[in-house]
Amino acid sequence: MNIVVCIKQVPENADVKINQETNTLIREGIPGIINPFDTYAMEEALRLKEKMTGKVTAISMGPPQAEAALREAVSLGVDDGILISDRAVAGSDTLATSYILAQGLKKYGQFDLIICGKQAMDGDTAQVGPGIAETLGIPHIAYVRKIEEIKPEAKYLRVERMLEEGYEVVETSLPALITVVKEINEPRLPSFKGMLRAKKEEIIRWTASDLKLDEKRIGLDGSPTLVIKIFTPEARTDGEIIEGTPEEQVEKLAEKLKETKMV
Amino acid sequence: MAIKIIEDKCTGCKLCLSACPYGAIEMVDKKARILPQCNLCGACVEACKFGAIIMDVKKEEIADKQSYKGVWVFAESRRGEIMPVVYELLGEGRKLADELNSDLSAVLIGSQVDSLSSSLIGYGADKVFVAEDKELESFRDEPFSRILVHLIKEEKPEIFLAGATAIGRSLIPKVAARLRTGLTADCTGLAVNPEKKILLQTRPAFGGNIMATIICPEQRPQMSTVRHKVMKKAEFDKNRKGRIIRKNIDGLDISGETKVLNMVEDLTQKVNLTEANIIVSGGRGLGEAKNFKLIEDLSKVLGGAVGASRSVVDAGWIPYSHQVGQTGKTVCPNIYIACGISGQIQHLAGMQSSKIIVAVNKDPQAPIFKAANYGLVGDLFEIVPLLINKLKEVNC
Numbered sequence: 001m002n003i004v005v006c007i008k009q010v011p012e013n014a015d016v017k018i019n020q021e022t023n024t025l026i027r028e029g030i031p032g033i034i035n036p037f038d039t040y041a042m043e044e045a046l047r048l049k050e051k052m053t054g055k056v057t058a059i060s061m062g063p064p065q066a067e068a069a070l071r072e073a074v075s076l077g078v079d080d081g082i083l084i085s086d087r088a089v090a091g092s093d094t095l096a097t098s099y100i101l102a103q104g105l106k107k108y109g110q111f112d113l114i115i116c117g118k119q120a121m122d123g124d125t126a127q128v129g130p131g132i133a134e135t136l137g138i139p140h141i142a143y144v145r146k147i148e149e150i151k152p153e154a155k156y157l158r159v160e161r162m163l164e165e166g167y168e169v170v171e172t173s174l175p176a177l178i179t180v181v182k183e184i185n186e187p188r189l190p191s192f193k194g195m196l197r198a199k200k201e202e203i204i205r206w207t208a209s210d211l212k213l214d215e216k217r218i219g220l221d222g223s224p225t226l227v228i229k230i231f232t233p234e235a236r237t238d239g240e241i242i243e244g245t246p247e248e249q250v251e252k253l254a255e256k257l258k259e260t261k262m263v
Numbered sequence: 264m265a266i267k268i269i270e271d272k273c274t275g276c277k278l279c280l281s282a283c284p285y286g287a288i289e290m291v292d293k294k295a296r297i298l299p300q301c302n303l304c305g306a307c308v309e310a311c312k313f314g315a316i317i318m319d320v321k322k323e324e325i326a327d328k329q330s331y332k333g334v335w336v337f338a339e340s341r342r343g344e345i346m347p348v349v350y351e352l353l354g355e356g357r358k359l360a361d362e363l364n365s366d367l368s369a370v371l372i373g374s375q376v377d378s379l380s381s382s383l384i385g386y387g388a389d390k391v392f393v394a395e396d397k398e399l400e401s402f403r404d405e406p407f408s409r410i411l412v413h414l415i416k417e418e419k420p421e422i423f424l425a426g427a428t429a430i431g432r433s434l435i436p437k438v439a440a441r442l443r444t445g446l447t448a449d450c451t452g453l454a455v456n457p458e459k460k461i462l463l464q465t466r467p468a469f470g471g472n473i474m475a476t477i478i479c480p481e482q483r484p485q486m487s488t489v490r491h492k493v494m495k496k497a498e499f500d501k502n503r504k505g506r507i508i509r510k511n512i513d514g515l516d517i518s519g520e521t522k523v524l525n526m527v528e529d530l531t532q533k534v535n536l537t538e539a540n541i542i543v544s545g546g547r548g549l550g551e552a553k554n555f556k557l558i559e560d561l562s563k564v565l566g567g568a569v570g571a572s573r574s575v576v577d578a579g580w581i582p583y584s585h586q587v588g589q590t591g592k593t594v595c596p597n598i599y600i601a602c603g604i605s606g607q608i609q610h611l612a613g614m615q616s617s618k619i620i621v622a623v624n625k626d627p628q629a630p631i632f633k634a635a636n637y638g639l640v641g642d643l644f645e646i647v648p649l650l651i652n653k654l655k656e657v658n659c
């Protein structure tokens with residue numbers, strides 16, 4: 001079975017701070033990490049491969065340093081890493097990113113299953129997975145918390161999709177794309193052997209022209225959306241510490257809650 | 264398309280350097296220079312106080328932008344009931360439609376959903392488009408997206424809003440990709456730019472650390488998914504009049520590859536976390552799994568739901584469906600009470616837009632107190648039982 005995992009390199013969250021004067025992100029040093037949700041996607045792919053043999057490929061679109069994320073993927077057991085990197089794709093929004101990754105997947109060729117994370121930690125949009133599936137013309141199931149059954153020969157997939165009030169059991173045909181939530185598994189750590197392999201492994205590099213990308217559909221100009229303003233959310237200034245003995249604290253809090261008329 | 268430095272204006276102040284999330288600016292001879300890893304996010308343009316950084320964007324204009332009119336709301340329903348977020352969208356959609364001098368419509372897709380139309384009109388829809396078929400009983404991405412794409416192409420709405428629910432966030436990106444238009448996820452603020460009449464969509468990013476305002480200048484419709492419990496619900500008026508328009512979908516393939524076999528409700532969630540008006544959450548400060556009983560008891564007196572930090576979910580004290588935060592659920596109740604939760608940024612990301620936040624923690628330095636309206640420094644094992652008793656008294 002051929003599985004492709006889409007992974008994104010994101011800035012490590014803890015490092016994102018706001019410069020209060022300029023209202024912008026302070027990011028010095030910037031260690032990129034694999035988007036945490038994508039580690040669950042990768043783990044699920046590796047488990048499927050171990051159970052039924054096949055191949056796992058990780059694909060990423062990003063700046064040259066995103067190669068580190070693909071090397072990390074290799075150290076975890078992924079067979080191949082592909083990096084789509086080109087000045088022309090910088091500034092792509094989710095629609096353009098979906099198109100570019102879909103073109104990459106077409107060039108890659110045969111696959112049974114594509115796994116994405118639920119959402120990326122920087123943008124939090126959760127739009128790229130469904131966007132890729134639509135561009136490729138294959139079904140997708142979002143927020144998967146469990147793969148119940150997969151039969152590549154029969155082109156059959158059955159999963160549990162998480163909803164607000166529980167989960168649904170859904171079946172579809174392969175090839176398909178799923179996006180996964182944290183509950184699906186517990187990602188492994190890299191093995192020593194894997195880390196050695198990751199050092200030597202060649203990461204495949206594709207550019208815009210390798211993928212025959214339509215320049216009207218990529219990059220900042222080819223993206224329908226545009227960010228026009230970035231700012232810090234208002235900090236809470238009306239916070240109050242309720243002092244006193246536990247009894248007094250509780251007394252005062254109950255009073256405050258009553259005033260809100262919400263209890 | 265590029266970020267450009269106007270060298271005459273650049274003072275070498277380095278504000279842009281620290282603003283760049285990608286480390287893509289360097290200083291050469293006291294002038295900023297953009298490096299290849301630039302992702303064109305525009306943070307530096309915002310940061311520069313001297314107007315020395317500009318971004319020029321050339322978006323291709325579409326020919327018939329003017330022919331798109333009206334605001335649409337996707338009336339998501341589950342098991343014969345409209346999702347509550349829809350009424351909020353109608354409230355917000357009404358405002359946008361009034362500002363644009365256009366109509367507000369709701370789109371209803373499903374099986375036997377006709378009876379829901381009148382309530383949508385009561386909540387402000389001028390028109391309700393209905394696509395009905397018994398094949399559409401349970402939600403499936405393929406047929407629903409096909410129908411929406413078909414209706415949008417036919418009716419050409421200018422703005423399309425949907426709830427940022429598990430279904431909305433799966434279906435709408437598929438529709439937007441098919442229409443090749445822009446979609447902004449998980450919005451918390453919408454407004455119309457008075458001159459250009461375009462939709463200003465504001466949303467959190469980086470787990471709520473920053474807010475971004477996004478536009479879709481050239482493509483139509485302008486699409487957004489919107490968070491639940493942020494916008495104000497529309498007022499119901501049973502005398503409102505509207506039109507119900509049944510759409511013929513006979514020519515469309517609504518079979519699709521996907522089939523829903525069954526739905527399993529989460530029984531550990533007596534009250535749906537994302538719908539709850541009051542949430543009491545517990546963290547590692549509870550010490551061990553059995554102490555979650557305290558949190559349950561408090562939530563019970565308040566008629567609320569139970570939430571949790573990731574640490575205790577990972578420790579197996581409570582199922583994942585209760586996790587609040589970046590990798591769990593985003594909630595926005597009227598009251599959120601955090602007990603024994605330190606309030607790391609990833610937890611805050613999921614609850615900081617709650618209307619009132621109460622924190623109980625024995626460490627006065629815990630970051631949760633920065634987010635809290637009311638902070639109680641102390642031992643939760645003392646405070647919570649007292650609070651339960653107090654509230655019981657009040658309620659009697």
Ligand SMILES: Cc1cc2nc3c(=O)[nH]c(=O)nc-3n(C[C@H](O)[C@H](O)[C@H](O)COP(=O)(O)OP(=O)(O)OC[C@H]3O[C@@H](n4cnc5c(N)ncnc54)[C@H](O)[C@@H]3O)c2cc1C
Binds near residue numbers: 547602624
């Ligand atoms: C990529 C990523 C994603 C994450 N996603 C999430 C997420 O979605 N949700 C989430 O919650 N976390 C998430 N986390 C984890 C987050 O960073 C914190 O580790 C976690 O929220 C801490 O949980 P906690 O507050 O229960 O535990 P701790 O940080 O251990 O805090 C326990 C608190 O309890 C207090 N305490 C102890 N005893 C008592 C007592 N008797 N009375 C009163 N107070 C007491 C302590 O002072 C302390 O502040 C994520 C982390 C990463 C890296």
Ligand SMILES: Nc1ncnc2c1ncn2[C@@H]1O[C@H](COP(=O)(O)O)[C@@H](O)[C@H]1O
Binds near residue numbers: 038061094121127
């Ligand atoms: N640049 C990218 N390269 C590879 N995969 C991506 C990229 N952007 C998004 N994805 C995938 O799409 C998922 C959702 O991302 P997003 O829509 O940005 O929240 C991620 O978890 C990844 O699996």
